[in-house]
Every structure is written in C-alpha cells, then in structure tokens.
Amino acid sequence: NEKPSALIMIFGATGDLANRKLFPSLYRLFEKGNLSENFAVIGVARRSLSNEQFQENVKNSVQSVASNSNNIDEFASHFYYHSHDVTDSDSYVALREMAVQLDEQYQTKGNRIFYLAMAPEFFGSIATHLNEDGLTNVQGFKRLVIEKPFGHDLKSAKELNNQIRTAFSEDEIYRIDHYLGKEMVRNIEVIRFANAIFEPLWNNRYISNIQVTSSETLGVEERGRYYENSGALRDMVQNHMLQMVALLAMEPPIKLNTEEIRSEKVKVLRAMRSIKDDKVDKYFVRGQYGEGILNGQKVSAYRDEQMVDPQSNTETFVAGKLLIDNFRWAGVPFYIRTGKRMKSKSTKIVIQFKDIPMNLYYKTEQTLNPNLLVIHIQPEEGITLHLNAQKTGNHMNATPVKLSYSNTGIDGINTPEAYEKLLYDCMRGDATNFTHWDEVALSWSFVDNISQHWQQTQTHFPNYESGSAGPKDSDVLLARDGFFWWPIG
Ligand code: NAD
Numbered sequence: 001n002e003k004p005s006a007l008i009m010i011f012g013a014t015g016d017l018a019n020r021k022l023f024p025s026l027y028r029l030f031e032k033g034n035l036s037e038n039f040a041v042i043g044v045a046r047r048s049l050s051n052e053q054f055q056e057n058v059k060n061s062v063q064s065v066a067s068n069s070n071n072i073d074e075f076a077s078h079f080y081y082h083s084h085d086v087t088d089s090d091s092y093v094a095l096r097e098m099a100v101q102l103d104e105q106y107q108t109k110g111n112r113i114f115y116l117a118m119a120p121e122f123f124g125s126i127a128t129h130l131n132e133d134g135l136t137n138v139q140g141f142k143r144l145v146i147e148k149p150f151g152h153d154l155k156s157a158k159e160l161n162n163q164i165r166t167a168f169s170e171d172e173i174y175r176i177d178h179y180l181g182k183e184m185v186r187n188i189e190v191i192r193f194a195n196a197i198f199e200p201l202w203n204n205r206y207i208s209n210i211q212v213t214s215s216e217t218l219g220v221e222e223r224g225r226y227y228e229n230s231g232a233l234r235d236m237v238q239n240h241m242l243q244m245v246a247l248l249a250m251e252p253p254i255k256l257n258t259e260e261i262r263s264e265k266v267k268v269l270r271a272m273r274s275i276k277d278d279k280v281d282k283y284f285v286r287g288q289y290g291e292g293i294l295n296g297q298k299v300s301a302y303r304d305e306q307m308v309d310p311q312s313n314t315e316t317f318v319a320g321k322l323l324i325d326n327f328r329w330a331g332v333p334f335y336i337r338t339g340k341r342m343k344s345k346s347t348k349i350v351i352q353f354k355d356i357p358m359n360l361y362y363k364t365e366q367t368l369n370p371n372l373l374v375i376h377i378q379p380e381e382g383i384t385l386h387l388n389a390q391k392t393g394n395h396m397n398a399t400p401v402k403l404s405y406s407n408t409g410i411d412g413i414n415t416p417e418a419y420e421k422l423l424y425d426c427m428r429g430d431a432t433n434f435t436h437w438d439e440v441a442l443s444w445s446f447v448d449n450i451s452q453h454w455q456q457t458q459t460h461f462p463n464y465e466s467g468s469a470g471p472k473d474s475d476v477l478l479a480r481d482g483f484f485w486w487p488i489g
Contacts (some may be wrong), residue, residue, distance in 0.1 A: 002036075002037035002200060002375055003033075003034065003035060003187070004035065004036060004039075004111070005036045005038035005039060005107065005108045005109050006038075006039055006108055006111040006112060006113050006140075006141075006427060006480060007039070007040050007041075007099055007102055007106065007110075007111065007112050007113070008026075008039065008040070008041045008106045008112075008113045008115060008142070009040065009041075009042045009044060009095075009099070009102055009112065009113070009114050009115065009135075010022060010041060010042070010043050010115045010117055011044045011045075011114070011115065011117060011118050011122070011126055012044070012045060012080070012116070012117035012119075013043025013044055013045045013054070013117070014043070014045040014046075014047050014049070014057070015045070015117055015118065016251055017117045017147065017433045018043070018117050019057065019061045020061070020066075020328045021058075021417065021419040022115065022117060022419060022423070023058050023061040023062055023427070024061060024064070024065045024417065024420075025417055025419040025423050026041070026075075026421035026423065027062040027065060027066065027072075027075055028065060028389050028417070028420050029420060029423065029427075030071075030075050030422055031066070031067070031068070031071065031075075034343060034424055035219070035427075037106075037111070037138050038079050038107045038108055039078055039106060039126070039468055040079075040080065040102045040105070040106040040108065040219055041078055041079045041080065041109065042081070042082055042095070042098060042099065042301055043058075043079060043081045043082070044081075044082050044083075044086070044196070045081075045083070045084075045413070046083065046084070046085050046086075047083060047288075048083040049081050049083060051079070051080065051081050052123050053076070053079050053081070054079055054081035055070075055076040055079050056076075058075075058076045058079050059072050059073070059076045060332060062075065062076075062224035065366065077370045078106070078123070079101065079427050080098065082095050082098055083234045084096070084351035086118070086122050086125065086126050086252040087122070088126060088128060089133070091475055092129045092130070092132075092133035093133055095133075095135065096133055096134055096447070098133050098365055099112065099135060099421045101293070103139075103161075108140070109139065109140045110138045110140035111134070111138070111140035111141050111142075112136075112138050112140070112141070112142045112143070113142075113143045113144075113145060113426060113427065114126075114130060114135075114136075114142070114144050114145065116144070116145065116146050116147060117147055118147075120147070120148075120150075120151075120160075121239075123146060123160055124159070124160050124163035124164065125170065127163055127164040127166065127167045128163055128166060128167065129165055130167050130289050131167035134169070136167050136430075140473065141172070141429065142168065142172055143168075143172050143173075143174055143426055143429075144164060144167070144168045144172060144173050144174065144175070145174045145426055146164070146173065146175050146176065146403050147176050148175075148176060148177065149234060149235070149238075149239075149439050150175055150239075150435075151228065151440075151444065152229070152230075152234065152296060153232065153234075153444055153447075153448050153451070154441060154444035157440055157441065157444050157486065158441070160417075160438055161440075165191045170436070170437055171431065173434075173437075174422075174425075174426045174434040175238050175244055175434050175435045175436075175437075175440065176422060176434065177240060177417075177433075177434070177435050178418045178419065179240040179243055179244065179377075180243060180418075180422070180433035180434065181237075181417075181418025181419060181420075181421045181433060182377055182378065182418050184375055184376060184377045184378070184381045184382070184407065185243075185244060185247065185377055186421075186433065188244070188247045188248060188349075188375060189247060189256070189261075189406075190383050191373075191383065192248075192252075193252055193256075196358065198373070199252070199340065201353065202328075203328045203329070203332075204328065204329055204332045204364060205354075206353055206354055207265065207351060207352065207353055207483070208332070208352050208353065208354045208355075208370070209332060209333045209334070209352050209478075209483055210245075210248060210332065210333075210334045210335070210349065210350070210351050210402040210481070211334075211335045211336075211337070211349070211350040211352070211486060212234060212241060212244050212334065212335070212336045212337070212348075212349050212353070212487060213336075213337045213338070213346065213347065213348055213349075213350075213485070213488055214240065214241065214337075214346075214377075215338065215339055215342035215343070215344060215345060215346050215347075215469075215488050215489075216339070216341070216342060216345055217222055217294055217295075217300065217338070217341065217342060217343070217344060217355075217467075218341070218345075219289065219305060219316075219340055219466070220302060220305050220316065220340060222307075224305050224306050224308045225307045226310060227308075227314065227316075228307065228308060228312060228314050230314075231314045231316070232286075232315050232316055232317055232318045232338055232340070233286070233315060233318050233338060233447055233451055233454075234436075234447065234451070235366055236338040237318055237320070237336065237409040237447060238433070238444060238447040240338075240392075240448075241336045241338055242269065242443045242446070242447075243265075243370060243371030243439075244267055244349065244351070244377075245263040245268070245272075245322060245334050245434065246268045246337065247265065247437070248349065248351075248453060249268045249324050249328070249329055249334070250264035250265050250267070250268050250335070251264050251267065251328070252264075254465045257426055257432070258430065258431050258432040261432055262432070262438075262439070263489070264286060265436075266436065266438045266439055266442065267326075267437065268324060269438075269439060269442035269443060269446070270442060271324045271325050271326040271329075271387075272322055272323070272324055272325075272442075272446055272453075273322070273323040273324070273325050274445070274446060274449055275446075275449060275450065276450075276453060277448050277449075277453060278453075280449070280450050280453040280454070281453075282469060283319040283321045284319070285317075285318070285319040285320070285470075285471060285473040285474045285476075285477055285478075286315035286317065286318055286319065286367055286454060286464060287299060287315060287316065287317030287318070287319075287339060287461075287462075287463050287464045287466070287470055287471040287473075287474070288302050288303075288313075288314065288315055288316050288317065288441065288459070288460065288461035288462045288464070289302050289313070289316050289317070289339070289340060289341040289462055289463065289466045290302075290462030290463070290465055290466065291304075291462075291465070291466055292465035292466030292467040292468065293466070294341065294343075294466055294467040295468050299341065299466045299467070299468070300466075301462050302314070302316050302340075302341075302461075303376070303461070303462065304463065309352025312461070313459045313461060315454070315459075315461075316339060316340040316341065317338070317339030317342075317464060317470050317471065317474070317475035318336075318338055318339070319335065319336065319337040319470060319471075319473075319477055320335070320336050320337075320370065320450075320477075320483075321333050321335055321477060321478075322334040322335075322336060323335070327329065332423050333481060333483075335477070335478060335483075335485070337470065337485065339464075339470050341466040341467065342439040342467070342468065342469060342470060342488060343467050343468060343469055343488060343489065344488055344489035345378075345379060345489075346376075346378070346379070346380075346488050346489045347377035348374055348377055349374070349375040349377065350372055350373075350374050351372065351373040351374075351375075351459070352370050352371075352372055352483075352486070353370055353372070354370070354372075355368065355370060358377055361397070361398045365480060366434065367383040368388055368398055369386065369400045370386075371385070371386055371387060371388075372384075372385070372386040372486065373385055373386075373484075374386070375434075380406065381407035382404060382405050382406040383404070383405045383408070384402050384403065384404045384405075384406075384409045384471050385402070385403040386401075386402055387400070387401050387403065388400055388401070388404065389401045422431075422434070442463035466471065468486075469485070469488055
C-alpha cells in the first residue's frame with residue numbers, strides 16, 4: 001500500500017481544533033509511518049507568525065501524544081505558515097505560490113487537501129477563492145475537508161453546498177462528522193454484518209425499540225455565542241444522532257464500499273417519517289438546563305451562562321421518537337436523546353429485544369428482563385449483551401447476566417482519536433465515514449420541521465435540573481409507548 005503524499009492546507013491553524021486535534025492526529029500518523037515523508041502542511045490564519053513560531057506551536061501541541069520526542073522536530077519541520085485574512089482576495093495568490101513551491105520541494109505529486117478548521121461563515125468564500133485564484137488547479141487529487149456545522153438549515157446548507165461545488169465535485173468533498181471516526185460507531189456495521197446471531201433478529205419481529213443517548217456533563221462553557229444560534233437539535237441531532245440511527249437501521253449494503261454504504265444510509269433517512277406542526281409535540285421534547293448540583297458542585301443555569309440571553313429559548317436537550325417506515329422497521333420506535341449538563345457523560349446505544357412468547361419462570365420471578373444489546377460509544381467503548389441465566393444455587397431461577405467486551409484498556413489511552421482515522425481516510429481517498437450531501441439535505445429537512453414548530457411555540461424553560469437525566473416529558477415520551485429509558489452511563 002502506497003503511503004499518501006499531499007500538501008495539506010489548514011485554514012484556522014491557530015485555532016482550537018487545529019491545536020487540540022489536527023496536529024496531534026497528523027503526528028500520530030507520522031509516528032506510525034502512515035504518512036509518507038512527502039507531506040507538507042501550510043497553516044493559514046490571521047495572526048502574523050513566522051514559520052519558526054508556528055512550528056513551536058505545533059511541537060507544543062503534539063508533546064502530550066508523543067511517545068518519543070526525538071522525531072518531533074523532524075515532524076514540525078514539515079509545517080509552514082501563511083498569515084492571511086481569508087476575506088482578502090490578494091493574499092490567495094501568495095498562498096498559491098507557496099503551495100507550488102512546497103509541492104515541488106516535498107514531491108507531493110500535486111495532491112492537495114484543504115482543511116477548513118474555521119468558523120463556517122468563511123467556508124463558502126474560501127472555496128470560491130481557492131477556485132478563482134487557481135489553488136485547486138492541481139496535478140494530483142484535490143480534496144476539501146469541511147467541519148460542522150454544514151449550514152444552519154436546509155436553505156443555508158444548500159447555499160453553502162452550491163458555493164463549495166463551484167470548486168470541488170461531490171466526491172472531492174469530505175464533510176466531517178467526528179462521530180463517524182469513533183471506533184464503536186464504526187463497529188456498528190461490523191457487529192451487525194459479521195455476526196450470524198444479530199442480523200436475523202435485526203427487525204420489527206424481534207426488536208421492540210432502540211435507544212440512542214448522547215449525554216454530556218459540560219454546560220455550554222465559552223461557546224454561548226455559537227450555541228445560542230444552534231441549540232442541541234442543530235448541534236447534535238441533525239448530524240451525529242441521525243448518523244447513528246442511519247447506521248443502525250440501514251439494510252446490509254451489497255458491498256462495504258463508500259457508495260453502497262452511503263446509499264443505504266440515504267434510504268433510511270428517506271424512510272424516516274417526517275414530523276411537523278402539532279405532531280412535533282407528540283414526538284419531540286426539548287429542554288434547557290436550570291441550576292443544579294453536579295459532582296458535588298453547584299452549577300448555574302443555561303440562562304446565566306456567558307454570552308447567553310437571560311430569556312433564551314435555546315434548547316440544551318432534545319429527546320425524540322423516530323419512526324422508519326419500511327418493511328424492516330415499521331412499528332419500532334427509535335428513541336434519541338441528547339443533552340448538556342446531564343448526570344453523566346455517556347454515548348451509548350441500547351437495542352431492546354422483544355419479550356419471549358411466554359414466561360416459564362413466573363413462579364420464582366415476576367418478570368424476565370428483556371435481552372439488551374448495548375453498544376458503548378464513549379467514554380467506555382465496548383459491547384454488553386444482557387441475558388437471563390441461572391446462577392449457582394439459584395435453582396430454576398432466571399437472573400440477569402451480562403456478557404461484556406471492552407474495547408479499551410483500563411486507562412483508555414489507546415483509543416485512536418477519531419480525527420486521526422478521519423484524516424487518514426481522507427488522505428487515502430476513502431469517503432465512507434464522511435457525510436454525503438444527500439444525507440445532509442435529508443437530515444436538515446427532517447430537523448427544519450421541528451425547529452420551525454419550536455420557533456412558533458412557547459417554552460417553559462428551564463425545565464430540567466443540571467445533573468439530572470433531562471426533563472420529565474422525556475420519560476413521558478417513552479412511557480406512552482410502555483417503555484422507559486435505560487439508565488444513562
Ligand atoms: P477557533 O475560534 O479556535 O479558531 C478559528 C481559527 O480561524 C483561528 O486560527 C483564527 O485565526 C482563524 N480565523 C478567524 N478569522 C479568520 C480570517 N478572517 N482569516 C483567517 N483566519 C481566520 O475555532 P475552532 O474551535 O478551532 O473551530 C473551527 C471549526 O471547527 C469550526 O467550524 C467549529 O465549529 C469546528 N469544530 C471545532 C471543534 C473543536 O473541538 N474545537 C469540534 C468540532 C467542530
């Protein structure tokens with residue numbers, strides 16, 4: 001396998017994402033020998049920095065993941081800096097000249113990756129300039145990596161897409177959803193399609209409901225300004241939550257390649273029942289955290305956070321019931337739930353199987369626990385299968401037992417960062433774990449119906465305490481169907 005060579009331009013190279021994720025991920029690829037020597041990075045940002053200063057930043061950022069500090073200098077020597085306001089047309093020409101020179105110096109085969117790690121309002125104009133000023137005129141491949149959020153609603157997402165499509169074709173666009181870089185999200189497909197015992201049961205005859213929860217303990221922190229315009233629905237549901245649902249619900253693809261997998265995911269999103277107007281209140285619950293106690297500390301309400309409107313109606317919690325109207329899933333609710341300032345940090349999927357036709361253990365045990373398959377996404381990574389069995393000494397008694405597989409070591413440091421995998425995929429030209437425009441468009445049209453209804457109706461915020469499992473109505477949502485949420489964490 002040939003190692004990828006490329007010139008990588010990172011727009012927003014002095015930012016948080018570049019420093020916390022991108023430089024360390026590139027370093028790990030370098031250290032493992034997954035990057036060829038023929039790579040160079042141009043960091044672009046507004047601040048004026050020399051190459052040396054930029055390389056110092058890079059070294060500092062990779063220090064914590066470096067097992068061997070001897071190669072850090074060599075790694076950092078591949079980094080160059082270009083100070084440039086991305087709204088200023090003139091300096092793209094200088095950037096192009098720098099790129100041409102580095103292409104030559106590092107023998108990158110004319111391959112270029114443009115990584116937009118900046119505020120989304122710049123995405124469209126950067127792409128336009130890259131095209132107009134000839135930076136996308138390459139000998140090898142050209143790829144655009146673009147961070148979330150991809151638009152604010154369907155309309156703005158379309159505008160953005162049209163802008164970037166002037167410079168890149170759909171198969172050159174890598175829209176990041178970092179959940180798709182997570183080990184256990186990638187594992188959904190393997191668990192489903194590599195095991196004879198699950199796929200035959202993976203349908204409405206044997207599954208009663210599926211629950212996808214992604215809870216955080218953090219509040220909005222310093223991101224108030226962004227979050228006020230976004231909220232949990234746009235920030236989490238439109239992308240990460242619906243992506244996980246699509247992977248859980250899709251039909252087995254003909255082959256495990258990008259095109260086939262994406263097309264199966266698109267079909268799920270097309271089959272998702274659209275929920276609008278008054279129906280929204282029956283299927284979706286929104287919440288906003290009030291003050292409360294978390295890890296023994298008093299924490300403040302969302303409305304008291306920095307850069308947040310004291311009357312804010314932005315939701316920090318969403319729970320919803322999704323229905324997928326196809327043969328496989330008719331009648332099986334997919335419940336999703338995500339929120340900030342909840343009692344623990346956890347992303348997991350619970351697949352609850354239907355009860356067996358009759359309970360032979362009724363004399364000793366009132367009810368049998370249903371079989372559950374739990375996929376732990378983070379912070380724990382692994383799978384747990386909940387069964388009933390007889391424990392020693394418990395004659396003729398069915399007791400719950402768990403079969404567990406843990407993907408991480410005790411300290412959990414061996415899990416490769418999602419960004420490392422995604423960057424590597426992009427360099428190798430594998431777009432499977434990036435979102436296709438069709439997925440983005442379908443997710444936005446689903447989510448837009450909900451946000452429109454919410455905009456027109458009143459909230460009763462705050463409606464959940466920090467450190468809780470979310471608003472009461474979220475429990476009611478499942479109780480109406482005779483279910484309950486399996487515990488968070
Ligand atoms: P940041 O504010 O820390 O960094 C922004 C960068 O853009 C800085 O390097 C700044 O110099 C540069 N910049 C701003 N205006 C510029 C201009 N006019 N010309 C040139 N450079 C300019 O932001 P971030 O947290 O790194 O996030 C970047 C993107 O990644 C955003 O789209 C964000 O939503 C997304 N994202 C970030 C994270 C994260 O962990 N930080 C996670 C997921 C997605």
